[in-house]
Amino acid sequence: MTLDYANLRQLDLNLLLVLDILIAEASVTQAAERLHMSQSAMSHALKRLRKVLNDPILIRVSQRQMEVTPYAREISGQVRQVLTDIQATLLVKETFDPATTKVDFRMATNDYVEATIGGQVLSKLMVDAPQVQIRICSTKKDEVLAALDANRIDLFIGAELDRKPWHDQQALYEEEFVCVVRSENPLTEMSLTDYVARSHILVSLRDDFLGIVDRRLAEQQQARSVIWSTPHFMSVPFLLARTDCVALLPKRMAEQCAKAMGLKLLPPPMDITGFTVSMVWHQRHTHSSQHQWLREQVAQAIQAL
Structure with a gap:
């Protein structure tokens, strides 16, 4: 579905949160209390929602009671799902449990680095992450950055590269x-x-x-x-x-x-x-919990040498 940005701009996405609370509480006063807003601010938000959705949302059925309209009831599930998706996508960080998660990492390096630190990394995997697999890729050095960009590899370990601004790097050790x-x-x-x-x-x-x-x-x-x-x-x-x-x-x-x-x-x-051995990765993986874990295993293997 193509996004209609012009129409979406008319809707303050904060109003979705207001709408969800109003439907749940069927009360301007109680909705205002749950969102720590003043009653006048909540009333103003309800007025804006009525204009945007062309529906009263809440209707008064007695002096002290309001009722959610059929249209608001109809869309309530979708509104809640949108808010859930936003929370999961933007606010809840990915969790990674190495003890139970099955994942396949692809690392580009040479046989020297693999022989130097591979044993330490492998022994930790066998104990702490039995379902994690690591694939060593023999990517040529002048093709590493392109492979990172194309997501063909997750991590490069080796002599420092002339990386681009969107590649992150961490020095591991000096070699002679x-x-x-x-x-x-x-x-x-x-x-x-x-x-x-x-x-x-x-x-x-x-x-x-x-x-x-x-x-x-x-x-x-x-x-x-x-x-x-x-x-x-x-x-x-x-x-x-x-x-x-x-x-x-x-x-x-x-x-x-x-x-x-x-x-x-x-x-x-x-x-x-001599030369510096570093690990390089694409910024898309900088804040990924599973990729952070992988880089920590490599760094710890260096400390154990």
Whole structure:
């Protein structure tokens, strides 16, 4: 049904509340008391309603008693439903009980973030939210904002984005890089000479063999030999454990893999700028209780690391 805005403007929506109370009480005095209005203000509102609806609404049947008109009785149920819908839509906040609600969240992130915080989030879900499901989506970084706008994903977690004004963001933690080699390597520190002499494994999301390190090396008239490039962070520890290669990896992930996979972490031989891991979402979900809960689980997982 198309809204007739011109006619609707003639009706003060507050009058619907007045109409509902007048029908319920069949008394101007009692209706005024329930709405904490003066009797003269209620009488004025009734006069306006009579003009707009072209119906007396209340008619006097004795000196002390008034009666609701048949038309007012007829529309009373619809008026109450309109007021109920307004209250539910605008005034009553959505409630979310993770223990009983079934919901499917879609998060875009990479395997590094999933491996770093996923275990903490998953263990909490299994205890506190058994019907909540999380789907990890492998959305390309340059497509994330469009996916958020189209509501294809609920949340992005990763390095900061050049977001739009309608995207909200919360920084989660600062990450730094470490050099990773297998534990049999005798080095206790890695010089620049050692670093460039080794074969390198590179995590590249751009499908190439060049990273931020290569630009830094070029500034010093140095170069390294990247012999393996992969978009997957989590495959790199397995590759390092079986070779004499070196890789630059995020420290939190490397620390989790080091003991289990026989790896050694060394400081990089040059200053390498780290990055901030943030979560980004569309503003349509900022005040949603279930999405607030999801973001709280992620934030708590970071604190537990």
